[in-house]
Amino acid sequence: MPAWGALLLLWAAAEASNDCPIPCTCQALETMGLWVDCRGQKLTALPTLPAHTRHLLLANNSLQSVPPGAFDHLPQLQMLDVTQNPWHCDCSLTYLRLWLEDYTPEILLQVRCASPDLATHRPLGQLTGYELGSCGWQLQAPWAHQGIWWDVALIAVAVLGLALLAGLLCASSEPLH
Numbered sequence: 136m137p138a139w140g141a142l143l144l145l146w147a148a149a150e151a152s153n154d155c156p157i158p159c160t161c162q163a164l165e166t167m168g169l170w171v172d173c174r175g176q177k178l179t180a181l182p183t184l185p186a187h188t189r190h191l192l193l194a195n196n197s198l199q200s201v202p203p204g205a206f207d208h209l210p211q212l213q214m215l216d217v218t219q220n221p222w223h224c225d226c227s228l229t230y231l232r233l234w235l236e237d238y239t240p241e242i243l244l245q246v247r248c249a250s251p252d253l254a255t256h257r258p259l260g261q262l263t264g265y266e267l268g269s270c271g272w273q274l275q276a277p278w279a280h281q282g283i284w285w286d287v288a289l290i291a292v293a294v295l296g297l298a299l300l301a302g303l304l305c306a307s308s309e310p311l312h
């Protein structure tokens with residue numbers, strides 16, 4: 136390995152140990168970015184993560200929730216292991232679920248909920264939006280507010296179509312002069 140390569144690695148290692156959150160261990164990855172290992176540390180909240188975190192191992196902790204937007208400042212984050220935590224699977228976990236769905240969907244079935252009752256022992260990936268709850272917002276069907284007028288318009292179009300069809304049939308069955 137050329138000297139500058141060794142220097143670069145040393146620099147990366149030093150940089151890595153600089154912002155490594157307290158109970159975790161960090162390693163610079165060859166592919167750039169950081170491997171941050173916080174497994175089995177009894178964490179109840181996310182540690183402050185370095186901006187270049189790429190692999191984040193949080194398995195076997197006491198995490199119940201992840202604040203929405205928690206990983207938005209980690210543009211390099213690609214892999215997240217959040218198994219073996221007592222997740223409280225309500226609407227506030229929707230952010231984590233969507234993140235996992237986008238980046239590591241295969242892990243969604245291994246992430247199990249500890250509470251509430253409805254979700255106990257079930258994989259996060261199996262819960263529907265209804266089961267997770269809405270946090271107060273609602274999915275609005277786009278046509279809901281048009282209500283009855285939408286039905287009336289549909290019926291009018293159908294009737295008009297039928298009338299046209301009947302007219303066409305009559306016209307074509309008239310004898311030619």
Ligand SMILES: *[C@@H]1O[C@H](CO)[C@@H](O)[C@H](O)[C@H]1NC(C)=O
Pocket residue numbers: 174175176177195
């Ligand atoms: C989980 O972490 C604890 C320490 O907090 C450790 O004693 C235990 O062996 C770990 N379990 C697994 C399955 O890694």
